[in-house]
Amino acid sequence: MELEPYVSILKRGESEFIEKKSHFLGHALRVxxxxxxFGFIEEIRDFFKDATHNVYAYKxxxxxxRYSDDGEPSGTAGLPVLDVINNMGIVDVVVVVTRYFGGxxxxxxxxxxxxxxxxxxxxIxxxxxxxxxxxxxxxxFDYPVLGKLDNYLMGKVHVIDKIYTDRIEYKLYLRKGTEDAVFSDTVDITSGRCIIDIQGETYLPVSEGKLII
Structure with missing residues (x-):
């Protein structure tokens, strides 16, 4: 199956505020x-077991x-949380909102x-x-083209390993869709004396056009 881009969160997110004496705590996790x-929902429920409600939604x-109002009036809690997830275009995420009722x-x-x-x-x-x-x-590739190839690859790939033996081997991440131009230019720079081996595909997080490693 071909990999397609999708939007999610990079790390666990937390929020907290008080509204008319009710204490709200938000918890978000990529899944x-x-x-x-379910594991994250149970973790939050267990940690905040004295809370009035632990509302959740995930996509x-x-x-x-799925979503749950966890005892709040129908449509006032879990569904609004799910609506936020949908409106922000986020997937592979679970959000739990804990509420301590303030009276x-x-x-x-x-x-x-x-x-x-x-x-x-x-x-957020x-x-x-x-x-x-x-x-x-x-x-x-060979040593004589190292400088020229490094200059060309800068900003186009992310090098994750360099191995120096009788030749040089770079292991790198290359954004899908840019491979034709990069491979063609690399062959030209090395005068065809290079070995290009696609070893797999993976998802990597990108924000504002920049790879986050």
Whole structure:
């Protein structure tokens, strides 16, 4: 199956605020399967077991999505959290919002706004990125073209390893879709004396066009 870009978060995100004496805490985590989502939900429930509510929603890139109001009025908690996830275009993520009731009713609209805010803030804190397909490439070439090839590759690839023997081997990440031009230019620079081996594909996080490693 061909890898396609998708938007998710880079790290665990947390948020916290008080609304009319109710204490809201948002927790967001990138996941890839439902078991990971359930595990995170149970982790938060166990840690905040004295909370009034632990509302959750999650969505996977295969289209699976679920939510729970956890005792809040129907449609005021879990669904607003899921709506935030959908509106931000994020997948492979689970969000749990913990609420400690402060004694003042917020009303249906107030609840929806508070749960939405907690979800949005925790996702933003998790750093929204685009997981982008990259090739894992081995590039072998001769010493005389090292400087020229380094200058060319700068900004086009991310080198993850360099091996120096009788020839030089670079192991690198190359963004999918740029390979034709990079490979063609590399062959020209090395006068055809290079070995290019695509060893696999992987997802890497990209933000504002820059690879995050």
């Amino acid at each position: 890839s399967v439902e078991d990971e989502a 996977l890139k295969n289209g699976i999505m 003042i009713l917020l009303g249906r609209g107030g609840l929806a706004r508070a749960y939405s805010r907690a979800a949005r803030d925790s996702l 804190q998790g750093q929204i990125v685009t997981y982008t397909p990259f090739y894992v490439v081995s590039l072998t």
